[in-house]
Amino acid sequence: MHKRYLLLEDGSIFKGQAFGAELNHRIGEVVFQTGMTGYQETLSDPSYCDQLIVMTYPLIGNYGINRDDFETVRPALSALIVKEVATHPSHFRSTMSLDEYLTQKEIPGLKGIDTRRLVKKIRQKGTMKGVLLDNLDEMDSFLETINETSLSNDQVKRVSAAKPYVVPGRGYRVVLVDYGMKHGMLRELTERGCHVTVVPYDVTAQEVLQLEPDGVMLSNGPGDPKDVQEGIDLVQGLMGYVPIFGICLGHQLVALAAGSDTEPLNFGHRGANHPVKVVDTGEAWMTSQNHGYTVSESSLLNTSLRVTYRAINDGTIEGLSHQEYPVFSVQFHPESAPGPHDANGLFDQFLAMMQQTKEGGVTLCQNELILNES
Numbered sequence: 001m002h003k004r005y006l007l008l009e010d011g012s013i014f015k016g017q018a019f020g021a022e023l024n025h026r027i028g029e030v031v032f033q034t035g036m037t038g039y040q041e042t043l044s045d046p047s048y049c050d051q052l053i054v055m056t057y058p059l060i061g062n063y064g065i066n067r068d069d070f071e072t073v074r075p076a077l078s079a080l081i082v083k084e085v086a087t088h089p090s091h092f093r094s095t096m097s098l099d100e101y102l103t104q105k106e107i108p109g110l111k112g113i114d115t116r117r118l119v120k121k122i123r124q125k126g127t128m129k130g131v132l133l134d135n136l137d138e139m140d141s142f143l144e145t146i147n148e149t150s151l152s153n154d155q156v157k158r159v160s161a162a163k164p165y166v167v168p169g170r171g172y173r174v175v176l177v178d179y180g181m182k183h184g185m186l187r188e189l190t191e192r193g194c195h196v197t198v199v200p201y202d203v204t205a206q207e208v209l210q211l212e213p214d215g216v217m218l219s220n221g222p223g224d225p226k227d228v229q230e231g232i233d234l235v236q237g238l239m240g241y242v243p244i245f246g247i248c249l250g251h252q253l254v255a256l257a258a259g260s261d262t263e264p265l266n267f268g269h270r271g272a273n274h275p276v277k278v279v280d281t282g283e284a285w286m287t288s289q290n291h292g293y294t295v296s297e298s299s300l301l302n303t304s305l306r307v308t309y310r311a312i313n314d315g316t317i318e319g320l321s322h323q324e325y326p327v328f329s330v331q332f333h334p335e336s337a338p339g340p341h342d343a344n345g346l347f348d349q350f351l352a353m354m355q356q357t358k359e360g361g362v363t364l365c366q367n368e369l370i371l372n373e374s
């Protein structure tokens with residue numbers, strides 16, 4: 001076990017020890033995750049693409065890694081930073097340790113740093129870029145590189161499905177657009193009997209409508225939503241023609257497509273116990289969240305969107321509903337994985353919206369208009 005360091009763009013340095021894979025010097029955003037458990041799902045959530053994740057819970061890896069809890073096959077994060085790694089995991093489902101998993105997937109880890117001091121710094125200064133180093137002599141050259149490096153804007157392209165695929169079912173026909181989808185969304189739909197076609201991020205509205213879906217779901221995904229012009233165009237082409245449910249990045253794409261704006265949060269919401277207020281009932285739900293951007297409050301004026309959920313911690317927008325068309329979206333993760341299940345009923349709400357539309361209870365634009373354009 002050798003020394004390893006985290007260098008932040010403000011020049012601060014955190015000294016710890018290496019675990020996981022050899023170093024790859026990938027510069028990324030350093031973000032913190034407050035979940036006490038659920039590290040396997042977090043590691044395999046593609047929304048963390050290119051990010052260095054700091055876990056605030058001080059002991060990570062104690063129940064190992066199992067075969068069932070992956071949210072995708074290929075982890076997309078840059079690095080994992082923890083206070084202490086459990087070296088002897090104990091759980092009947094565990095098949096390997098966290099260290100073994102990260103080594104296998106070529107993800108470097110840093111342990112033994114004061115994660116509380118690091119998180120306090122991020123909370124004060126906002127999300128920062130950082131890089132892991134094994135040699136302090138490299139610090140000066142990397143400090144220059146970090147400050148000159150702008151983060152890539154093609155993450156969605158890198159983590160989206162390359163080709164469409166079908167998970168058959170006898171129920172509603174759903175097109176699920178994969179912007180870096182957590183498999184929990186697919187599971188929630190297939191458990192409800194849906195016939196799901198998962199499609200890549202650059203699918204067009206016409207291609208989607210040719211599949212004659214009862215509804216379209218827009219997945220979560222990494223990066224800045226404004227970098228995903230294909231998604232904004234898609235939602236603009238589909239709104240009013242088919243019921244839409246957007247989650248996280250999908251929610252931000254709905255907002256942008258409807259004419260509103262998004263902006264970066266200071267340090268984001270990442271954890272499994274983020275309370276949101278249900279605007280219509282006054283209830284509070286505990287939700288799983290992972291986002292660094294939010295829909296800008298003032299940009300909703302002059303759009304047809306209404307706020308349906310709000311974050312209780314900072315008041316930011318957590319859900320929207322379209323006032324004319326069957327379209328709704330949430331910033332949090334109703335599929336949880338990991339996290340509480342308070343919001344799980346939103347998948348049933350999506351099914352109800354598809355049912356109501358099928359029965360003619362919702363007026364749609366004429367699909368033929370778009371299909372005939374080809």
Ligand SMILES: NC(=O)CC[C@H](N)C(=O)O
Nearest residue numbers: 220221223248249292293
């Ligand atoms: N989980 C997500 O879909 C995140 C959406 C977006 N990348 C953000 O950070 O805000």
